[in-house]
Amino acid sequence: MDPAKTEQPEPTVCHVVAMPYPGRSHINAMMNLCKLMASKTADILIGFVVTEEWLGFISSEPKPPAKIRFATVPNCIPSEVSRGKDFPGFMNAVNTKMEVHFEELLDRLQQPVKAIVADTHLVDYIPVYPIGPAIPYLELEEKNASIANSINGVNYLQWLDSQPPCSVLYISMGSFLSVSNAQMDEIIGVIRDSGVRSLWVSRGETGWSNDCSGDMSLVVPWCNQLKVLCHSSIGGFWTHCGWNSTLEAVFAGVPMLTYPIFWDQVPISKHIVEDWKIGWKVKKDVGVLTRREISELVKRFVDKKSDEMNAMRQRAKELQKSSRRAIAKGGSSDANLDAFIRNISEDHGH
Structure with missing residues (x-):
């Protein structure tokens, strides 16, 4: 032939x-x-x-x-x-x-x-074109990703597996701007001394990793954030309020402690705290929060018996449902993406 x-x-x-x-x-x-x-x-x-x-x-x-x-x-x-x-x-x-x-x-x-x-x-x-949210939920379906989940020989997802449900505070300050050294010292001290379980993402330029590591805490230079936020042991997210991080937390149904640093993070914090009512702000407009103030806030935030927190978690779960409806087949985000692809494909080559 x-x-x-x-x-x-x-x-x-x-x-x-x-x-x-x-x-x-x-x-x-x-x-x-x-x-x-x-x-x-x-x-x-x-x-x-x-x-x-x-x-x-x-x-x-x-x-x-x-x-x-x-x-x-x-x-x-x-x-x-x-x-x-x-x-x-x-x-x-x-x-x-x-x-x-x-x-x-x-x-x-x-x-x-x-x-x-x-x-x-x-x-x-x-x-x-109104397309979004661009959440990497396809990665949640990936199998055999154990190597990618290991950092310096420690599998952070396995560490999360060993923690009680809704007990871990996930902390990430973003990939660009950071907090002052004075404020970071206070944050490190209160998390270390408070007895709150935590998973930290440190970009590697700070020298505080050893101060935070221990039986109750794990520090990694990077993680698959969406997988972490969707893990059953995560009870809250301390975030700088970047839009990607915020949308991923909404997708995961996780309440947030907001620490906006710059630019659009400030109005995003407002959405989280005042409009959606799924978080608390953990930053003063002027000055540095003391260790005592942060400690009280964090302990209240992870209190599973608190009616206030349980109501916040319920609101976060309701917002999660809306997010997942948007990306489901026929949802608003899915339909917008289909419309965009259809629009650019109908007459390509003409």
Whole structure:
């Protein structure tokens, strides 16, 4: 049989380019969205654009589906390592220096681009599609992930398995800005002395890991946050109120202690505490919370017999149901994503 006669023409592929803002939480959210898009249809190819520096950062992470391919622009902006020292300057560089390199990349692509999915933090005078939340819930279905759950020889999910239900306070201050050394000293002291079980995520630049580790606490440089938040032993989340972290906590149905540090984290904290009523604020507008103040707040927060906390946990579970309805088949988030893919696929190639 002539092989040439049996070959099938390759299907027409809808080519999409994804451009996240060059920050950890934004890259994570965009990658989650791209994975969801790739899971919806076989006839899609996604070019995921990052700086050369960021490609180096994420090259050791699990590879995305084959339909998602990385592309890079030069390191024309300040390094991620130092961007916190001059954040306004970093943002200005992103909005003034990346555009020309991104356009050059588009010109080099052989396959026509049907759509550009851009982060709203980038200057982008084109229509915006309401898609989200981009929660990495597909990862919850992954099997045989025990190696990925081990850090420095310690499997943090197994450690959580050994803890009583709703007993562990998960603490993460985000991937960018952090609290002052004085306030961190107070937080460390009260958690260590309070008897509250805790799982901490430390980015590695602080020297307090040994002060917090012990039978009641575990400190790791990284974890699969959604898996942790959905674990039955987690009773609360001390968070900086980044949007990704907030949505993941809502998805998991976990109450929050809010510690906003900067920018949109302040109004997000308000949503959690005042609007949704699924958390308490653990930060003064001015000054440093004392060890006694934090201790009293944390102990009240993990009290399983508290009517106030039980009511808060119930509200968190109700919000969780709404979140999961949105991503379920036919839910608002699922329908919006289907509509977007259908819109860009209907006439691609014309």
